[in-house]
Amino acid sequence: MMREITYLEAVREAMSQEMRKNDDVFILGEDIGVYGGAFGVTRGMIEEFGPERVRNTPISEAGIAGAAVGSALTGMRPILELQFSDFITIALDQIVNQAAKIRYMYGGKGKVPMVVRTPSGSGTGAAAQHSQSLEAWVTHIPGLKVIQPSTAYDAKGLLKAAMDDDNPVIFYEHKLLYKTSSDVPEEQYSIPLGQADVKRKGTDVTVVATAIMVHRALEAAAELEKEGISIEVIDPRTLVPLDEETIVKSVSKTGRVVVVHEAVKRGGYGGEIASMIAESEAFDYLDAPIKRLGGAPSPVPYHPELEKAHAPQVPDIIKAIKETLNKA
Amino acid sequence: MKKMNVPIKITDDKLVDLYKEMWLIRYFDEKVDEFFAKGMIHGTTHLAVGQEASASGVCALLDVEDKITSTHRGHGHCIAKGATADKMMAELFGRTTGYCKGKGGSMHIADVDMGNLGANGIVAGGIPLAVGSALTAQMKKQKYVTVCFFGDGATNEGSFHEAVNLASIWDLPVVFVCENNQYGMSGPVKDMVNVEDIATRAQAYGIPGVVADGNDIVEMMNVTDEAVERARKGEGPTLIEAKTYRWKGHSKSDAKKYRTREEEKEWRAKDPIKRFKSQLVESGLLTEEKAEEIRLAAKKEIEDAVKFAEESPMPTLDDLLTDVYA
Numbered sequence: 001m002m003r004e005i006t007y008l009e010a011v012r013e014a015m016s017q018e019m020r021k022n023d024d025v026f027i028l029g030e031d032i033g034v035y036g037g038a039f040g041v042t043r044g045m046i047e048e049f050g051p052e053r054v055r056n057t058p059i060s061e062a063g064i065a066g067a068a069v070g071s072a073l074t075g076m077r078p079i080l081e082l083q084f085s086d087f088i089t090i091a092l093d094q095i096v097n098q099a100a101k102i103r104y105m106y107g108g109k110g111k112v113p114m115v116v117r118t119p120s121g122s123g124t125g126a127a128a129q130h131s132q133s134l135e136a137w138v139t140h141i142p143g144l145k146v147i148q149p150s151t152a153y154d155a156k157g158l159l160k161a162a163m164d165d166d167n168p169v170i171f172y173e174h175k176l177l178y179k180t181s182s183d184v185p186e187e188q189y190s191i192p193l194g195q196a197d198v199k200r201k202g203t204d205v206t207v208v209a210t211a212i213m214v215h216r217a218l219e220a221a222a223e224l225e226k227e228g229i230s231i232e233v234i235d236p237r238t239l240v241p242l243d244e245e246t247i248v249k250s251v252s253k254t255g256r257v258v259v260v261h262e263a264v265k266r267g268g269y270g271g272e273i274a275s276m277i278a279e280s281e282a283f284d285y286l287d288a289p290i291k292r293l294g295g296a297p298s299p300v301p302y303h304p305e306l307e308k309a310h311a312p313q314v315p316d317i318i319k320a321i322k323e324t325l326n327k328a
Numbered sequence: 329m330k331k332m333n334v335p336i337k338i339t340d341d342k343l344v345d346l347y348k349e350m351w352l353i354r355y356f357d358e359k360v361d362e363f364f365a366k367g368m369i370h371g372t373t374h375l376a377v378g379q380e381a382s383a384s385g386v387c388a389l390l391d392v393e394d395k396i397t398s399t400h401r402g403h404g405h406c407i408a409k410g411a412t413a414d415k416m417m418a419e420l421f422g423r424t425t426g427y428c429k430g431k432g433g434s435m436h437i438a439d440v441d442m443g444n445l446g447a448n449g450i451v452a453g454g455i456p457l458a459v460g461s462a463l464t465a466q467m468k469k470q471k472y473v474t475v476c477f478f479g480d481g482a483t484n485e486g487s488f489h490e491a492v493n494l495a496s497i498w499d500l501p502v503v504f505v506c507e508n509n510q511y512g513m514s515g516p517v518k519d520m521v522n523v524e525d526i527a528t529r530a531q532a533y534g535i536p537g538v539v540a541d542g543n544d545i546v547e548m549m550n551v552t553d554e555a556v557e558r559a560r561k562g563e564g565p566t567l568i569e570a571k572t573y574r575w576k577g578h579s580k581s582d583a584k585k586y587r588t589r590e591e592e593k594e595w596r597a598k599d600p601i602k603r604f605k606s607q608l609v610e611s612g613l614l615t616e617e618k619a620e621e622i623r624l625a626a627k628k629e630i631e632d633a634v635k636f637a638e639e640s641p642m643p644t645l646d647d648l649l650t651d652v653y654a
Contacts, residue, residue, distance in 0.1 A: 026467065052467060058497065063490025066456020067463055073445060074395065074464040093487070097450050098457060105436040106446060107429030108651035142652050166654035 001186045008178040010152040011041055011117070014159035015079060017188050019049055022077065025163060026053040028064055029081030038083045039119055039178055065091035065116070069099045069168075072114040077163065084130045085120035085172060088138075099168040100143030113166045115159070121174045121212055121262055122311055128299035131307075133211075133263035138170045139239045139272065145169040145193055146239040150214035152182040154237055157191030164190060174211045194241035198250070202232035205256040205321050208247055208273055209233060213260045213312060220317040231321065239269055247273065248280045255287035256324040262311045265294025288324040293317065332611045334546055335553035338388060340613050346388055346545065347608055347619070350380040350601045351626035353404040356413050357576075359630050360403070360420060360434075364580045369420050373434040374401040378543075378575035381600035382507050383408040385548025386475055386568075389556050393472040395443040395461050397454035400435045401507075401574070402447030405477050410442045413633035423640035430643045431651065443472070451512070452478060452485035455504070459491045462500035462565075473559045474502045475552075481512025483526050492567065496533040501559035503552065504567045507542060509574040514586040527569035535565050542570030543600040546607060573598070 005013070019025050026049075027042060033056035036043030046054040057064045061082060068078040082088055088095065099112045122131035139146050145167055149155040155173070162169040199214055200221050209217035214235045221231035232250050236242055251257045257277060259270040270292045277283070277290055293312040300310050332343065357375040364373060376383065379401070387396065387408035398405040406416055411427065419426025420434055427437045438446030445461055448454040458476030465472050482488055483506060495502045506526050510517050523529065530537025536558070540551045548570060555566035573595035577584045584592075608614040614622075 058490075058493060060490035060494060062487050063456050063459070063494050066453075066487065066491060067460040067494055070397075070445070070457035070460020070462075071464045071467075072460070073440070073457065074461045076464050076467060078460075093450055093453060094456060098448075098453055102438075102446065103654055104651045105428060105432040106438040106440065107427065107431050109428075109438065110440040110446075111654040113654075145653075 002183045003186065004181045005152055005184050006179055006181050007152040007155050007173070008039065008041055010156040010184050011159060011173060012043070012045065014156045014163070016045060016048065018160065018163050019053060024075065024077045025079065026055060026076065027079045027081060028055040028057050028068060030057055030059055030083050032056055032081050037081060039175065042081065061087050061090035062094060065094035066098065068114050069094050069112055072112045073102060073110055077113045079115045079117060079163065082116055082118040085118040085134060086129050086132050088118060088134060095138070095144070095168065096141050100141045104143060111166045112168050115162045115169045115171050117171045117173060119173045119175045121176060122300045122307055123176045123212070125302065125304060125307065127302040131300035133261065133295065135170070135172055135239060136263055136267060136269045139269055143168065144240065146172070147193065147237065148172045148211045148239060149237060150174070150177065150211050150235050152180065152184050154191060154197065156184050157189050158193070158237060160188055160190045161193050165193065172211065176212050191237070193238045194243050195238070196234050196236045196243035196246040198232065198246065199235045200231065200233040202230040202254070204230045204254055205258060205324055206232045206234060206250040206254045207317065207321065208236065208257065208259045210236060210239070210261045210269070213262055216312065216314050217260060217317055219314045220321065223314070223318055224321060229321070229325065242276070244276055244280065247277065248282045251277050251282040252285045255285045258291045258293065258317065258320045258324060260293040260312050260317055260320070263295055264297060265292055266297055268294045270294055288326070291320045291324050293320050330610045332546060332607060332613070334549050335389065337553070338549055342388065343608060343613055344622070346384050347604055347614065348622045348626050349384050349408060350545070350604060351623050352413060352629060353380045353383060353407050354601060355627050355630040356407060356416065357403055359634060361576060371433050372579045372581070373420070374579050375576040376401045376404040376574065378595065378600070379507055379509060379572045380404055381545040381604065382505065382542045382548055382570040382572055385545040386505055386552045388549050389552045390443070390473070390475060392443060395445055395472060395474040397445045397458040397461070397474070397476050398447040399454065399477055399479060400447060400449055400451070401479065402437060402477070403434070406437050406439070406444055406447070409439070409444045411437065411439050411444060413630055414636040417633040417637040418640045421637040421640070422642065423637055424643050425636070425640040429647065431647070452482035452487040454478065455482065455487050455491040458502050459495045459500060462495060462502035463498065465501050466498070471560060472501070473556050475505055476502055477505050477507060479512060480506060480508040480510070480517045480521065480526055481515065482506070483529060484520060492533050492535070492565070495565040496535050499562060499564035501562065502565045503555040503559055504565060506567065506569045507572055508569050509572050511574070511578065511587070513578045516586065525569055527567055530567035535567060537567045537569065539569050539571065542572030543598045543603065545600060545604050
């Protein structure tokens, strides 16, 4: 049964349905109890599942991340809600040096089935320490998987896959997407990790976009359609593992590509996608240099106009597309 | 005859086994030291010679189901928690028969099935892991206790504070064992910690803090017994500070410029193995002859472990990319 729900509700529903089925799944995080989490994702869950399984923690990101890893290693399947993805800085030792490496260091013994859910992105006026998109950091670490859903449908299916996965998975939720809606099945379903989604079919230029940028790319595509330009929008959905095939196939078809994310362009994951394309057979089909769009090389500013200017917007995407078509 | 004052759980046979175990730990690390000096093993290692009583004394109170987290100086903890010297030595030799198939080395020996959740190369990195393990026990209503070993240096890390606080507010079945061996690498504890006893830090978390002579296995067993009982009854964590000393340097590259040879001599006089032997002989559980027999048997076991390691196969390059993901 399909019905329209929000991205936020989809995340909550994915967790609740799994928790009803599997006693090993529990959530821990700051203010996730009666408060319902900083963004309200866990609202109502403590009432249904109780304080043991919706575990309100002290403000101790390193400690709760480690507790999640240790509980995963001994048989639980924790979901750690990190209140803002910026706070991953404080939890990184446990995520990078422990969770990601335990299985390998131990020669394949032991596993760490945990999900770190965390809201990222700018656009809320929360300024430099509550607005970053740091996903490229974790994509760099072998042993982790990294997901960035852009729709309610994807969020529910990808979170189910993340909870079923026996590895540590970082699940980035975009704050500005929480209130967006789409058709979502009531029952549980899983979207395999490493499967990109072609969000719009087109023939002239491929736009590879993540998270909120998927929506801006779709807007740009709708605008350009009026000018007779046909855009294919690809949402990788998972950065690790990355569905290289879908991207390479599309670029081989269109011969032009724009890669766009909100994270600061320098060192962003777009560089990885661009390099992957350049190293693939799609290189032979390129009719223009690969273009990358990303956040400005500054902290995220507070003033709304400056904040907006920090991240790629629809006109920026349109401009980049036209440049690859020599129509700028 | 002077009967030994040990926990009820500790039988006479167990005491004799522990004597051998301490020698196994000593000989294992001395052998590793020798191999590093000769350049026969690569990488680095951290030896716990002189600290045998805390590893053996604490783990003596644990069952197979109980768990430990360990540190970079973890060979003794592994042996005390039931690891065998042959697979440990094979790991240091980088062989596929090692505990981690040659992928972890000295700092990452783990044996999850035996409750050893792993040594750790990050100072204090294992403390939150132990709390997570204890959380599993509480949530799944399992009876096991998790012992968390760490050094004096780890208590200055934020992870220590966060993890001990979590364990305290949730009454988790965990025992924190701080092996205060007087130095965090070159940093003397008296310069790095402004309290006489690290155990007093327990007050800040509202849990018991106990100072113990870390070179006296009997005292270690008694304080651990109480802490483990408290944890099993659901009364929460305890912080034990075992005052001890590492005879060797921090790692293989250490010239020990930060301490005096006199100080080392004083601590060597408090040899935990010698001390335990006297107690065993006084109580009639061992004769000098039997003790010597046990020592030689331990030595032989380590030599056999070396042989096993040397004869074990090397990994192939195909192993590079296996075990990254489950």
